[in-house]
Amino acid sequence: MEKLLQVEDLHVSFKTHGGEVKAVRGVSFSLEKGETLAIVGESGCGKSVTARSIMRLIPEHVGKITKGKILFNGTDLVTLPEKEMRGLRGSQISMIFQDAMTSLNPTISIGEQIMEGIVRHQKLSRAEAKAQALEMLQLVGIANPERRLKQYLHEFSGGMRQRIMIAIALVCKPSILIADEPTTALDVTIQAQIIDLFKTIQQKTGVSIVIITHDLGVVAKIANKVNVMYAGQVVEAGTVREIFYQPQHPYTKGLLESMPRLDLDRDTPLAPIPGSPPDLFAPPAGCAFAARCQYALEVCRNHQPAYSSLGTTHQVACWLQDPRAQTVYPLQAAK
Amino acid sequence: MLSFVLKRFISMLITLWVIVTVTFFLMHAVPGSPFEREGKALNPTVEKNLMALYNLDKPLAVQYVSYLKSLVQFELGPSIIRSPETVNDMIGRSFPVSAKLGFFSLLFSVIAGIALGVVAALRHNKLIDYVATIISVIGIAVPNFVVAALLIKYFAVEWKLFPAATWGTWKHIVLPALALSFGPMAIIARFTRANMLDVLTQEYIETAKAKGLHPAVVILKHALRNSLLPVITLLGSLIANVLTGSFVIEKIFAIPGMGKYFVDSIYNRDYTVIMGTTVFYSTLLIILMFLVDIVYGIIDPRIKLYKKEG
Numbered sequence: 001m002e003k004l005l006q007v008e009d010l011h012v013s014f015k016t017h018g019g020e021v022k023a024v025r026g027v028s029f030s031l032e033k034g035e036t037l038a039i040v041g042e043s044g045c046g047k048s049v050t051a052r053s054i055m056r057l058i059p060e061h062v063g064k065i066t067k068g069k070i071l072f073n074g075t076d077l078v079t080l081p082e083k084e085m086r087g088l089r090g091s092q093i094s095m096i097f098q099d100a101m102t103s104l105n106p107t108i109s110i111g112e113q114i115m116e117g118i119v120r121h122q123k124l125s126r127a128e129a130k131a132q133a134l135e136m137l138q139l140v141g142i143a144n145p146e147r148r149l150k151q152y153l154h155e156f157s158g159g160m161r162q163r164i165m166i167a168i169a170l171v172c173k174p175s176i177l178i179a180d181e182p183t184t185a186l187d188v189t190i191q192a193q194i195i196d197l198f199k200t201i202q203q204k205t206g207v208s209i210v211i212i213t214h215d216l217g218v219v220a221k222i223a224n225k226v227n228v229m230y231a232g233q234v235v236e237a238g239t240v241r242e243i244f245y246q247p248q249h250p251y252t253k254g255l256l257e258s259m260p261r262l263d264l265d266r267d268t269p270l271a272p273i274p275g276s277p278p279d280l281f282a283p284p285a286g287c288a289f290a291a292r293c294q295y296a297l298e299v300c301r302n303h304q305p306a307y308s309s310l311g312t313t314h315q316v317a318c319w320l321q322d323p324r325a326q327t328v329y330p331l332q333a334a335k
Numbered sequence: 336m337l338s339f340v341l342k343r344f345i346s347m348l349i350t351l352w353v354i355v356t357v358t359f360f361l362m363h364a365v366p367g368s369p370f371e372r373e374g375k376a377l378n379p380t381v382e383k384n385l386m387a388l389y390n391l392d393k394p395l396a397v398q399y400v401s402y403l404k405s406l407v408q409f410e411l412g413p414s415i416i417r418s419p420e421t422v423n424d425m426i427g428r429s430f431p432v433s434a435k436l437g438f439f440s441l442l443f444s445v446i447a448g449i450a451l452g453v454v455a456a457l458r459h460n461k462l463i464d465y466v467a468t469i470i471s472v473i474g475i476a477v478p479n480f481v482v483a484a485l486l487i488k489y490f491a492v493e494w495k496l497f498p499a500a501t502w503g504t505w506k507h508i509v510l511p512a513l514a515l516s517f518g519p520m521a522i523i524a525r526f527t528r529a530n531m532l533d534v535l536t537q538e539y540i541e542t543a544k545a546k547g548l549h550p551a552v553v554i555l556k557h558a559l560r561n562s563l564l565p566v567i568t569l570l571g572s573l574i575a576n577v578l579t580g581s582f583v584i585e586k587i588f589a590i591p592g593m594g595k596y597f598v599d600s601i602y603n604r605d606y607t608v609i610m611g612t613t614v615f616y617s618t619l620l621i622i623l624m625f626l627v628d629i630v631y632g633i634i635d636p637r638i639k640l641y642k643k644e645g
């Protein structure tokens with residue numbers, strides 16, 4: 001399969017009054033056509049910054065990509081002139097934000113907000129653009145599209161708004177859709193509908209999806225691959241099966257244990273990970289998770305772990321998985 | 336819609352009635368009379384006859400009721416000092432002058448204020464932003480008669496570009512209109528800048544950028560409109576600002592507008608003129624504010640002035 005998107009060693013920093021915030025510190029991953037990648041992790045770990053860097057939406061005076069490549073069909077987006085980047089935004093790579101209520105313009109009709117992207121990228125007449133907008137509204141499951149087109153944001157419910165966001169993002173038939181916590185602001189039942197909608201749309205259009213979430217339930221439903229991020233780095237990457245059934249990084253295990261599960265007794269307590277993520281002004285020299293990790297070794301505090309491959313698709317950055325680490329057998333096996 | 340307009344109309348009438356009543360009794364509570372000049376009283380018989388002529392010898396309550404009666408017929412009565420001219424005549428003659436001055440002041444303050452505010456916001460924390468902020472602070476802090484004096488000194492006396500006073504050609508409008516618009520312009524500029532800075536951080540601006548729109552489109556179509564909408568709400572109080580400012584400015588520039596009559600009438604205790612001009616100004620303001628509300632409701636789709644039936 002060909003690589004649609006390949007992110008290599010991405011570093012993003014923000015200039016603030018307190019100094020440089022190293023929000024993303026060496027993220028690499030790839031995305032293939034028709035695939036869904038989930039990025040998970042606690043809030044503040046750099047998920048949104050990674051997404052906005054791919055879209056090059058971080059203003060230059062705020063933050064910068066300090067290192068790395070973002071190859072889209074082989075073209076490096078990091079060095080692409082702004083004008084060409086604008087041509088890709090919304091037409092080749094689209095983005096959906098968390099809260100549709102604040103992410104759509106309250107004083108411009110929904111129809112106009114859907115159509116302006118088409119008019120911008122496909123140079124169509126307004127009538128043709130309108131026909132496409134109607135088609136798109138139908139695709140995302142909005143009844144009465146002709147009437148809805150003229151309405152404004154406040155006339156829609158939360159779930160409908162998110163559907164409109166999806167319509168706006170997909171109207172130019174992009175090859176990548178980045179969705180930053182698209183269901184976080186919604187009720188559980190609406191969440192499920194939106195996730196189903198993502199799946200249907202992917203089947204119909206073949207779009208590749210990068211979905212950012214901290215809801216592992218969403219991941220299980222929709223993703224093929226998962227990147228687990230911590231403090232600006234990908235600490236474990238693998239297929240959904242690998243991440244859910246053979247998690248190797250203590251942080252991944254912690255995330256899974258802190259998630260409510262239907263197959264366990266109701267009384268089994270959830271186990272949140274104690275402590276909080278490190279300060280990104282001065283990230284620790286060693287593994288960023290070491291301070292919260294119950295298995296941390298001396299080496300963890302002083303040296304960054306390299307990625308260890310546990311198969312073609314499964315990689316983890318943890319000293320415990322390093323080939324040089326001593327193999328420890330469970331007690332029973334030692335008898 | 337109809338019931339909304341009706342409701343507003345009734346509340347406007349009540350507001351006006353309160354203004355009339357308060358002004359009427361306050362005015363009579365202030366010592367002095369129209370027939371007194373620099374503390375010297377008239378011949379008592381003459382004064383008595385004059386008082387009778389203008390109904391001023393009746394009890395206050397009776398005067399009040401008869402004033403309300405004539406007001407309902409849009410009769411503002413004769414001027415006591417400038418008799419036989421009526422207050423209606425005076426307003427009819429002087430209001431067009433004040434309206435012209437007010438219109439151009441407002442026009443200039445809106446255009447310049449918005450431009451200044453937008454540029455300041457787009458160049459946030461750059462030199463232009465600081466310059467705009469300084470202009471705004473000066474505009475809000477410095478009273479318009481000082482601005483007027485400076486404008487006259489430079490533009491009229493030293494550079495002889497515009498006439499220093501009086502009324503007539505378009506050139507006569509420039510200096511008083513500028514002097515009058517400086518304060519409102521500063522207020523609009525500050526407000527626009529704050530709105531624009533706020534709107535630029537909104538997520539829908541990011542969405543617009545994520546569509547690949549050109550930055551100019553993002554600003555003009557998505558940011559500017561939403562930052563200007565609230566400016567409309569300011570217009571009501573700015574119109575009041577311009578109206579009251581015009582009293583002073585008309586005096587300074589010797590403009591035959593309403594402001595001059597209003598100020599003079601208070602000095603002279605010209606009761607009918609005080610009442611007439613107050614009622615006229617209040618009505619004007621109340622109507623303009625109502626129009627501002629209607630316009631805002633039409634322009635901003637989120638505002639519903641009235642509930643749709645069914």
Ligand SMILES: Nc1ncnc2c1ncn2[C@@H]1O[C@H](COP(=O)(O)OP(=O)(O)O)[C@@H](O)[C@H]1O
Binds near residue numbers: 043045048062
């Ligand atoms: N505009 C900004 N200025 C400074 N720091 C920022 C900015 N945006 C994000 N950051 C920092 O980058 C880190 C990652 O943020 P983000 O990617 O939004 O986290 P999340 O994983 O919750 O989406 C956070 O620590 C945040 O403080």
Ligand SMILES: [Mg+2]
Binds near residue numbers: 044047048049180
């Ligand atoms: Mg985020």
